[in-house]
Amino acid sequence: MRKRIVIKLSGSLFGLDDPKTIKQFAEFFAKMSKICQPIIIAGGGKIARHYITHARSSGADESTLDELGIEVSRLNAKLLIYALQSMAYPHPPVNLKEVANAADSGLIVVTGGLHPGQSTNATAALIAEKVRAGMFLNATDVDGVYDSDPNKNKNAKKFKKITLKNLRSMLVHQESIAGGYDLMDIVALKVIERSKIKTRILKANTKILEKAIKGSPEGTEITLV
Ligand code: UTP
Numbered sequence: 251m252r253k254r255i256v257i258k259l260s261g262s263l264f265g266l267d268d269p270k271t272i273k274q275f276a277e278f279f280a281k282m283s284k285i286c287q288p289i290i291i292a293g294g295g296k297i298a299r300h301y302i303t304h305a306r307s308s309g310a311d312e313s314t315l316d317e318l319g320i321e322v323s324r325l326n327a328k329l330l331i332y333a334l335q336s337m338a339y340p341h342p343p344v345n346l347k348e349v350a351n352a353a354d355s356g357l358i359v360v361t362g363g364l365h366p367g368q369s370t371n372a373t374a375a376l377i378a379e380k381v382r383a384g385m386f387l388n389a390t391d392v393d394g395v396y397d398s399d400p401n402k403n404k405n406a407k408k409f410k411k412i413t414l415k416n417l418r419s420m421l422v423h424q425e426s427i428a429g430g431y432d433l434m435d436i437v438a439l440k441v442i443e444r445s446k447i448k449t450r451i452l453k454a455n456t457k458i459l460e461k462a463i464k465g466s467p468e469g470t471e472i473t474l475v
Contacts, residue, residue: 286384293369
């Protein structure tokens with residue numbers, strides 16, 4: 251059986267006006283499917299945040315806002331599914347059991363969020379656990395974990411490796427509200443820890459992802475100790 255690789259794709263890729271990006275990612279995953287089985291989780295991105303902000307201003311509760319974010323991430327997943335055509339499982343699975351069944355089909359699986367109260371990063375970690383993935387790649391709009399925000403501090407230093415404990419202490423100050431979960435959330439870290447999932451945070455770029463899939467130390471590795 252080909253090794254399963256779980257890839258969380260930043261929602262920021264799906265908000266772009268140019269449809270070429272998604273087509274390029276589809277071609278890339280089709281190529282990678284010769285050496286591994288990609289299981290992809292699409293983020294909600296700007297469009298999810300747009301809907302969440304609007305509905306919050308009308309007084310919707312947080313779990314309803316999470317559901318909105320999930321719906322948008324599923325729409326994003328569909329864009330990639332349509333670009334992959336028959337190489338992909340035909341719709342985004344809606345729970346972990348369906349993800350596992352879809353993965354057993356051997357096709358490329360693309361899903362969005364699953365449960366309110368977490369981000370697609372936690373969902374991706376749970377999926378990596380469920381399908382016994384050989385690797386979990388969190389492909390984001392930054393190229394790894396930094397000691398401070400690289401967009402605000404030009405001297406920010408990137409970590410090649412970071413322990414779960416140190417990453418957790420960096421995240422505790424983050425807000426757990428709809429649309430507000432960041433690089434990783436606490437649920438994701440717990441799942442990575444309990445199932446010892448090999449995890450990297452890296453840039454959502456096909457060349458970098460290909461190198462990581464082939465074993466190169468791209469981005470930041472999350473280590474257990
Ligand atoms: P994300 O915040 O995960 O989107 O999901 P994103 O685009 O991946 O974020 P980045 O920019 O790449 O980090 C959008 C929103 O959908 C809801 C949450 O409210 C989340 O903020 N969501 C998503 C859930 O409630 N459960 C899920 O399983 C997934």
